Amino acid sequence: MTKSIHQWLLSFMSETATSITEMVLIALVYLAIFAVAGLYLVLLERRVAAWFQLRIGPNRVGFQGLLQTMADALKLLSKELTGTDRADKFLYNLAPYFVIISALMALSVFPFTQELQAFDINIGIFFLIAISSIGVIGILLGGWSSNNKFSLIGAMRSGVQTISYELSVGLSLLTMILLTGSLQLSEIVEVQKNGWLIVQGHIPAIIAFMIYMIAGTAETNRAPFDMVEAESELGAGFHTEYSGMKFAYFFLAEFINMFIISAIATTVFFGAWLSPFGITESIPWLGVFWFLGKTLILVFLMMWFRWTFPRLRVDQLLTLEWKYLLPINLVNIVLMALIVWLNLTIQL
Amino acid sequence: MGYFSNIFNGIKTLLTGMSVTGKVFLHSRKGTITQQYPDNRKTLKMFERFRGEVVMPHNENNEHRCTGCQKCEIACPNGSIEIIWDRKVNPKTGKKKKQIDKHIYHLGLCTMCGLCIEACPTDAIVWAQNYENAVFDRSYLTKVLNQPGSKLMDGVEE
Numbered sequence: 056m057t058k059s060i061h062q063w064l065l066s067f068m069s070e071t072a073t074s075i076t077e078m079v080l081i082a083l084v085y086l087a088i089f090a091v092a093g094l095y096l097v098l099l100e101r102r103v104a105a106w107f108q109l110r111i112g113p114n115r116v117g118f119q120g121l122l123q124t125m126a127d128a129l130k131l132l133s134k135e136l137t138g139t140d141r142a143d144k145f146l147y148n149l150a151p152y153f154v155i156i157s158a159l160m161a162l163s164v165f166p167f168t169q170e171l172q173a174f175d176i177n178i179g180i181f182f183l184i185a186i187s188s189i190g191v192i193g194i195l196l197g198g199w200s201s202n203n204k205f206s207l208i209g210a211m212r213s214g215v216q217t218i219s220y221e222l223s224v225g226l227s228l229l230t231m232i233l234l235t236g237s238l239q240l241s242e243i244v245e246v247q248k249n250g251w252l253i254v255q256g257h258i259p260a261i262i263a264f265m266i267y268m269i270a271g272t273a274e275t276n277r278a279p280f281d282m283v284e285a286e287s288e289l290g291a292g293f294h295t296e297y298s299g300m301k302f303a304y305f306f307l308a309e310f311i312n313m314f315i316i317s318a319i320a321t322t323v324f325f326g327a328w329l330s331p332f333g334i335t336e337s338i339p340w341l342g343v344f345w346f347l348g349k350t351l352i353l354v355f356l357m358m359w360f361r362w363t364f365p366r367l368r369v370d371q372l373l374t375l376e377w378k379y380l381l382p383i384n385l386v387n388i389v390l391m392a393l394i395v396w397l398n399l400t401i402q403l
Numbered sequence: 404m405g406y407f408s409n410i411f412n413g414i415k416t417l418l419t420g421m422s423v424t425g426k427v428f429l430h431s432r433k434g435t436i437t438q439q440y441p442d443n444r445k446t447l448k449m450f451e452r453f454r455g456e457v458v459m460p461h462n463e464n465n466e467h468r469c470t471g472c473q474k475c476e477i478a479c480p481n482g483s484i485e486i487i488w489d490r491k492v493n494p495k496t497g498k499k500k501k502q503i504d505k506h507i508y509h510l511g512l513c514t515m516c517g518l519c520i521e522a523c524p525t526d527a528i529v530w531a532q533n534y535e536n537a538v539f540d541r542s543y544l545t546k547v548l549n550q551p552g553s554k555l556m557d558g559v560e561e
Contacts, residue, residue, distance in 0.1 A: 106431035107424055363424040379410060
C-alpha cells in the first residue's frame with residue numbers, strides 16, 4: 056500500500072516533495088491513531104481502576120462505555136482556556152506542546168511489525184531515552200510559568216524524580232544493549248529471533264526488567280511515584296492552572312508515555328512483534344497484534360502498580376533510586392557483561 | 404546485611420500487595436458493590452443501619468408504643484419533633500393518663516442524628532430504610548407519625 060501511494064505521489068511531484076509529503080502523511084496517521092489510542096488507554100485505566108476497587112466504571116456512554124473518553128475529549132475541546140494573572144504567557148502556552156510532542160515523537164521508532172516502523176534509526180534506544188526525558192522540560196515550564204506555588208513544587212519534584220530515574224532507565228536498557236550489541240530497534244528484534252532477551256539474558260535480564268519497570272513508572276510520573284501530581288497535597292501539581300485542551304494534552308501525554316515505556320520494554324525484553332515460539336511466523340502482519348498485546352499486558356502491570364501501592368515520600372523516592380536501584384543496576388551491568396563474555400546466554 | 408534483607412523484604416511486601424489487589428481484580432465481576440440506582444429501583448434494598456427517616460411502627464390493630472413521654476422531643480437538638488398530647492381517661496383502668504394526639508416530625512429539619520431513637524424508652528420510633536425523600540413542596544416534609552385513630556399498645560407502660 057505504501058508503495059502505491061509512493062508511486063502516485065511521484066507521478067506529479069519531485070523526489071524531495073514526495074518524501075516530505077510522505078513524512079507528513081505518516082505523521083498525521085500516527086497522530087490520529089495515537090490520539091485515539093491514548094483516549095482508549097484513559098478508558099482502560101478507568102475501567103481497570105474500577106475493577107480493582109470493586110466498582111463498575113464508566114459503562115453508560117456507548118457500548119460498555121466505549122465512547123466515554125471521546126465525549127470527555129469533546130467536552131475538553133469546548134472548554135474555555137483559562138490562565139492565572141501574571142503568568143508567563145509564552146512559556147505557559149508552550150509547555151503542553153513540549154510534553155505532547157516529545158511523547159508523540161518517541162512513537163515513531165517502534166517496530167510494530169517487520170515492515171511497519173516509521174523511522175528505523177541506528178541509535179533507536181538512545182533516541183527513545185533522549186526524547187522521553189525532554190518531556191520533563193514541558194512539566195518544569197508548566198510549573199514555573201503558572202505563577203502558582205503548588206505547580207512549582209510539583210514541577211520541581213518532577214525534575215528531581217525524572218533526573219534520578221532517567222539514570223536507572225538508561226542503565227537497565229544499557230544492560231540489554233550489552234546483549235544485543237546494537238542500538239537499532241530492528242536489529243534488537245532480529246537478535247531476539249533466538250529467544251526473547253529476557254530469556255536469553257536470564258537472571259540479569261530479569262533484574263534489569265524489574266528495575267526498568269520501577270524506573271519507567273517513576274519516569275511517567277504515575278502512582279506510586281506521582282508526587283508530581285499528588286492530588287492530596289498539591290491540587291493537581293504542575294497542571295493545576297491548565298484547563299481545556301491544554302490540560303488534555305498533559306493528560307494524554309501521560310498515557311502515551313505509559314504506552315511508550317511499555318512499548319520500549321516490549322521491544323527490548325519481550326521480542327517486540329515476534330510471536331511466542333514463532334507460532335505465527337508465516338503471517339507477518341500479526342506482529343501488530345503481538346506487539347500491542349505484550350504492550351497492553353505491561354500497561355496493565357503499570358496500572359496494577361498504581362492501584363496497589365501508596366505514594367512514596369520524596370526522600371523515600373531518592374533513597375530507592377540512589378541507594379538501591381543504581382548500585383544494583385551497576386552490579387547488574389557487570390554481571391551481564393560477564394555472562395555475554397563467557398557465552399552463558401540461553402539460545403533457543 | 405540490613406541492606407540485602409531490605410531489598411528482599413521490599414520485593415516480598417510488594418508482591419504480597421499485588422497479589423491482594425490481583426485477587427480483588429479477578430473477582431471483581433462477582434463482588435461488584437456498585438448499585439446502578441435508577442435501573443434497579445425496584446430491587447434495591449438499603450442496608451440495615453441506614454438512616455432514612457424516623458417512623459413509628461404500628462401493629463395490625465393500629466396500635467403504637469408511644470406513651471407521650473416527650474423524651475424524644477427534649478432529646479432532639481433542633482426541634483424536629485413536636486408532640487401534641489392530652490390527658491384522657493383510660494377506659495380499662497378508669498384513670499386519667501397522658502396520651503399523644505399527634506406526634507409531629509419535621510423531616511426537613513431533621514439531621515438524622517438518631518438521638519430521639521436512642522432516647523425513646525419504649526422503642527416507639529425507629530429508623531426507616533427509605534431514601535427517596537424528595538418532594539415538590541416543603542409542607543410535605545412535616546409528617547404526623549402516629550396514624551389517625553391509633554392508640555397505645557397494651558402493656559407498654561408497665
